[in-house]
Amino acid sequence: APNHLALIMDGNRRYARMHGLASAVDGHQRGFAKLIEALEWCRDLDVKVLTVYAFSSENFRRSHAEVDALMKLAETKLSQLASDESLHKREVRVRVCGELHLLPSEVRRAADAVMRATEKYERHTLNIMMPYTSREELWSAARRCATSSSSSCTSSSSLSVPDECGEESSDADLSRLLYTAPNPPVDLLVRTSGENRLSDFLTYQASDAALVFLDVLWPALTFWDLLSSVVRWQAFSAQRRWTQFYQNSNVVATAKKL
Numbered sequence: 697a698p699n700h701l702a703l704i705m706d707g708n709r710r711y712a713r714m715h716g717l718a719s720a721v722d723g724h725q726r727g728f729a730k731l732i733e734a735l736e737w738c739r740d741l742d743v744k745v746l747t748v749y750a751f752s753s754e755n756f757r758r759s760h761a762e763v764d765a766l767m768k769l770a771e772t773k774l775s776q777l778a779s780d781e782s783l784h785k786r787e788v789r790v791r792v793c794g795e796l797h798l799l800p801s802e803v804r805r806a807a808d809a810v811m812r813a814t815e816k817y818e819r820h821t822l823n824i825m826m827p828y829t830s831r832e833e834l835w836s837a838a839r840r841c842a843t844s845s846s847s848s849c850t851s852s853s854s855l856s857v858p859d860e861c862g863e864e865s866s867d868a869d870l871s872r873l874l875y876t877a878p879n880p881p882v883d884l885l886v887r888t889s890g891e892n893r894l895s896d897f898l899t900y901q902a903s904d905a906a907l908v909f910l911d912v913l914w915p916a917l918t919f920w921d922l923l924s925s926v927v928r929w930q931a932f933s934a935q936r937r938w939t940q941f942y943q944n945s946n947v948v949a950t951a952k953k954l
């Protein structure tokens with residue numbers, strides 16, 4: 697199974713409209729319920745890290761009513777998660793990551809509470825990205841990299857680039873400063889609802905990930921949708937391993953000589 701799975705949970709409002717729910721927020725409610733189900737499935741599939749796009753910084757541009765309702769939903773659900781028995785039983789560490797200062801103080805408090813209540817767990821991690829965009833994450837990492845002492849911002853990574861002062865900063869440095877640190881890079885990124893875009897989500901961490909776009913709306917996702925995505929990832933990985941094997945071996949050259 698992939699170590700790190702990322703999910704863009706798209707299509708909640710369309711689901712609400714299509715199913716005659718009273719408001720968009722009812723779609724988000726169903727979306728949250730699906731997230732809890734997906735967390736169980738990830739445990740069954742032995743996925744170690746699940747990172748989900750819960751709220752893009754762009755989502756603040758939605759109507760006041762929807763943003764307010766989403767924030768209230770987040771506050772309630774994050775508070776419930778802090779004392780959720782199955783979460784504790786399965787030792788899931790929950791982290792809320794992004795521009796946390798943009799969240800209302802009640803949501804921040806609820807986020808702090810669940811992070812503190814689960815901070816000792818190491819078996820699984822659930823990263824809830826809100827409010828988040830990759831560009832902001834990279835800017836903030838780059839700023840911290842530039843202002844930190846050179847000793848905390850250098851490494852022996854192969855991708856190191858000397859800066860104007862001759863100091864080396866590298867790929868590994870930047871990864872350490874991302875919200876998802878110290879989690880490994882994303883192996884598989886799944887987006888629901890038929891949109892084939894990344895929408896500024898984990899563009900750095902998922903730069904080498906397999907991307908799977910599903911036609912199903914997020915609240916309607918089934919275990920089989922997720923399983924089929926994992927199987928596609930396995931096929932991508934197997935194909936890549938074979939390609940590397942052929943490139944690294946003399947099979948083709950030897951065959952030509954024969």
Ligand SMILES: CC(C)=CCC/C(C)=C/CC/C(C)=C/COP(=O)(O)OP(=O)(O)O
Pocket residue numbers: 705706707708709710711724725727728731749750751752755769770771773774824889
């Ligand atoms: C942790 C927590 C409280 C999670 C909340 C639940 C949840 C799944 C939030 C996702 C919110 C969101 C903007 C989804 C995208 O669908 P959309 O609204 O863009 O739907 P559309 O594409 O049909 O318009």
